[in-house]
Amino acid sequence: MTKLPTPPPTPPENEDPDVPGLRTWSGVYRFVLGSFVAYVLLLALFTYWFAR
Amino acid sequence: MSTIDYVVLIGTMLGIALYGYWKTRGPRDLSSYLRGRGGIGWGTIGLSVMATQASAITFLSTPGQAYESGMAFVQNYFGMPLALIIICAVFLPIYRRLNVYTAYEYLGHRFDPKTRLLGASLFLLQRGLAAGITIYAPAIILSTVLGWRLDLTILVTGLLVIAYTVSGGSEAVSVTQKLQMFVIFAGMVTAFVVLVAKMPAGIGLVEATTVAGGFGKLEAIDFSLNPNTRYTVWSGILGGVFLSLSYFGTDQSQVQRYLTGASLRESRLGLMFNAVFKIPMQFFILLLGALVFVFYQFERPPVFFNQTLWNTHAQAESGATLRSLESSYAALHEHKEASIHAWLEARRGADPAAEAAAKAALLEAHAASETVRSEAKAALVAADPRAKIKDSDFVFITFVLTQLPHGVIGLLIAVIFAAALSSVASELNALGSTTTIDLYRHVIQRDGSDTHYVKASKLFTMLWGGIAISFALFANMVENLIEAVNIIGSIFYGVVLGLFIVAFFIKRIGGTAVFLAAVAAQTLVIALFFTSNIGYLWFNLIGCGACVGFSLILQPLLPGSGNRRAAA
Numbered sequence: 001m002t003k004l005p006t007p008p009p010t011p012p013e014n015e016d017p018d019v020p021g022l023r024t025w026s027g028v029y030r031f032v033l034g035s036f037v038a039y040v041l042l043l044a045l046f047t048y049w050f051a052r
Numbered sequence: 053m054s055t056i057d058y059v060v061l062i063g064t065m066l067g068i069a070l071y072g073y074w075k076t077r078g079p080r081d082l083s084s085y086l087r088g089r090g091g092i093g094w095g096t097i098g099l100s101v102m103a104t105q106a107s108a109i110t111f112l113s114t115p116g117q118a119y120e121s122g123m124a125f126v127q128n129y130f131g132m133p134l135a136l137i138i139i140c141a142v143f144l145p146i147y148r149r150l151n152v153y154t155a156y157e158y159l160g161h162r163f164d165p166k167t168r169l170l171g172a173s174l175f176l177l178q179r180g181l182a183a184g185i186t187i188y189a190p191a192i193i194l195s196t197v198l199g200w201r202l203d204l205t206i207l208v209t210g211l212l213v214i215a216y217t218v219s220g221g222s223e224a225v226s227v228t229q230k231l232q233m234f235v236i237f238a239g240m241v242t243a244f245v246v247l248v249a250k251m252p253a254g255i256g257l258v259e260a261t262t263v264a265g266g267f268g269k270l271e272a273i274d275f276s277l278n279p280n281t282r283y284t285v286w287s288g289i290l291g292g293v294f295l296s297l298s299y300f301g302t303d304q305s306q307v308q309r310y311l312t313g314a315s316l317r318e319s320r321l322g323l324m325f326n327a328v329f330k331i332p333m334q335f336f337i338l339l340l341g342a343l344v345f346v347f348y349q350f351e352r353p354p355v356f357f358n359q360t361l362w363n364t365h366a367q368a369e370s371g372a373t374l375r376s377l378e379s380s381y382a383a384l385h386e387h388k389e390a391s392i393h394a395w396l397e398a399r400r401g402a403d404p405a406a407e408a409a410a411k412a413a414l415l416e417a418h419a420a421s422e423t424v425r426s427e428a429k430a431a432l433v434a435a436d437p438r439a440k441i442k443d444s445d446f447v448f449i450t451f452v453l454t455q456l457p458h459g460v461i462g463l464l465i466a467v468i469f470a471a472a473l474s475s476v477a478s479e480l481n482a483l484g485s486t487t488t489i490d491l492y493r494h495v496i497q498r499d500g501s502d503t504h505y506v507k508a509s510k511l512f513t514m515l516w517g518g519i520a521i522s523f524a525l526f527a528n529m530v531e532n533l534i535e536a537v538n539i540i541g542s543i544f545y546g547v548v549l550g551l552f553i554v555a556f557f558i559k560r561i562g563g564t565a566v567f568l569a570a571v572a573a574q575t576l577v578i579a580l581f582f583t584s585n586i587g588y589l590w591f592n593l594i595g596c597g598a599c600v601g602f603s604l605i606l607q608p609l610l611p612g613s614g615n616r617r618a619a620a
Contacts, residue, residue, distance in 0.1 A: 019321070029140070032324055
C-alpha cells in the first residue's frame with residue numbers, strides 16, 4: 001500500500017479564521033466592514049427618529 | 053462612600069491585582085515575560101486592547117460629553133474598523149513573521165539601526181509623559197469629589213500597577229485587563245439599570261430617550277461637509293483611520309497587546325473584536341450620559357458640577373453672587389421640569405401645533421437655565437481666575453456619588469480605577485519593553501543572557517513607573533498639563549506614523565532617506581509649532597505627510613539608491 005504524502009503544514013499567514021460562517025480572512029474583513037456600514041445606518045436612523 | 057463601598061472597591065482592585073500576580077507567577081524567559089507564554093486567546097487580546105484604549109477619563113468624561121453636547125462624539129471612532137483591517141492584513145503578519153518584541157524592531161529590520169532608535173525614542177518621549185497623565189487625571193477628579201489626598205491616591209494607584217506589571221510582565225497585564233473589563237462592563241450596565249429605575253414615575257426608557265432627543269442630545273450622526281463642525285461622519289472616518297493606524301499600528305502599548313496572541317489568528321481576531329464592538333461600546337457610554345442629562349431634568353442638578361470648587365467660593369463671604377445665581381438656577385429648573393411634562397403631554401395629543409408650541413416653550417426654558425449656568429461659571433472665574441470652568445468631567449461622578457446605592461458606588465469607583473490601572477499597565481509594560489529591546493539590548497548590552505534582560509526589563513518598568521508617579525505628583529505645577537501632553541504627542545506622532553507608512557507601503561525607500569526625512573519632518577513640525585498658529589492636531593498630518601514626501605524626494609538623490617532592495 002502506497003503511503004500518501006503528508007501535506008505541508010499551513011503557513012501561519014494562511015491559517016483560516018475558523019469562525020462559524022466565515023471561512024477566509026477576506027470574509028472576516030467584509031463582515032467587519034458590513035457591521036460598520038450597519039452601525040452608520042442604524043445611527044443615522046436613530047438620529048432621524050429622535051430628531052423628529 | 054460607606055464601608056461597603058470601600059470593601060467593594062478595595063476587594064475588587066486588590067483581588068484583580070493578586071489574581072494577575074498568582075496566575076503569572078513563576079520563572080520566565082525574555083519571550084514569555086514580554087509576549088506571554090504563548091497561550092493567550094483572541095478574547096483576552098480583544099479585551100486587553102479595549103482596556104488599554106479605555107482610560108479612566110473615558111468613563112469620567114464621555115458621559116459628561118454627552119450630557120453637555122450630545123452623542124456626536126461616537127463618530128470619532130468611525131475610522132477604527134477600517135484601520136484595524138489594514139493592521140490585520142498588512143502590519144500584523146509582518147510583525148509576527150519577523151518575531152519582533154516591539155514595533156520599532158521592525159523599523160530596524162526594514163531600514164537600519166538608526167531609524168529603529170529614532171522611532172523608539174519618539175515613542176518613549178511621548179508615552180513616558182502620557183503615563184503620568186493617565187495616573188494624574190482620574191486621581192485629581194476622585195480626590196476632589198471624595199476628599200482623598202491627591203498624593204496618596206496617585207501613590208497607591210501607581211504602586212499597585214507597578215507591582216503586578218513588574219512581577220508578571222505582559223501576560224499579567226493581559227489577564228488583569230480581562231478581569232478589569234468585566235468589572236467595567238458590570239459597573240456600566242448596573243449604572244444604566246439603576247439610572248432608568250430612578251427616573252420619575254411615568255418616565256421609562258422610551259420617554260427618557262424621547263426627552264433626550266427633544267433636547268438634541270441623541271444626534272449621533274452628522275453628514276455635513278462643514279469643516280467647522282467638530283464631529284462629522286467624514287472627519288470621523290478620515291481622521292479616525294489616520295489616528296487609529298498610528299495608535300494601534302505603531303504605538304507599542306497597543307502592539308504589545310496583540311503580539312501576546314498564541315497565533316496570528318488569535319491576534320487578528322482580537323483586533324477584529326475591537327473593530328466590531330468599540331462603536332457599540334462608545335454608543336452605550338454616550339447614551340448613559342444622555343440619560344443622566346434626562347435624569348437631571350427631573351432631579352435638580354447642581355449649577356456647577358465641581359461642587360467642591362463651587363462650595364469653596366459660594367460659602368465664602370464674597371460668594372453672594374454665586375449663591376444668588378444658584379437660587380435663580382433652582383427656580384428655573386422647576387419651570388423647566390413643568391415644561392417637559394407639558395411637552396410630553398402635548399405629544400400624546402393629536403395636535404402638532406400644540407406640540408410645537410410646547411417644545412418651543414421647553415427649549416426657551418432650557419436656554420434660560422443654561423444662561424444662568426454660564427453666568428455662574430463666569431462668576432466663579434471672577435471669584436477665582438485660576439478656576440477651571442469645564443465641569444463635564446464631574447457630571448457622571450456626581451451622579452454616581454449622589455444617586456447610586458451603597459455598594460454600587462464602590463463598584464463604579466472600582467470601574468474608574470480599573471480603567472486607570474489597565475491603561476497605565478499597558479503603558480509601563482510597553483515603555484519597559486521598548487527601553488530593554490530597542491535601547492539597552494540593541495545599544496548598551498548586546499550579549500546578555502535571557503535572565504539578565506528579564507531583570508533589566510523589570511527594572512526599566514519600575515523606573516518608568518517611578519517617573520510616571522513623580523510626573524503625576526508634580527503635574528499640578530504645570531498649567532493646562534493635559535493639553536500640553538496632547539500637543540507633545542501631536543508633534544511626534546505624525547512623524548512616527550510616517551516612518552511606518554514608508555516602511556510598509558513604499559518598498560523602494562531605504563533607511564538613510566527615511567531617517568533624514570523623519571529628522572527634517574520633525575524639525576519642520578517643531579518650527580511650525582513655534583512660528584505658526586496652526587491647530588496642534590494638524591501636526592499629526594503635517595508630520596506624517598512631510599516624512600513620506602521628504603523620503604520620496606531624498607531617495608533618488610542618495611548615492612546607490614538604484615541598487616537598494618527592500619528588506620521586508
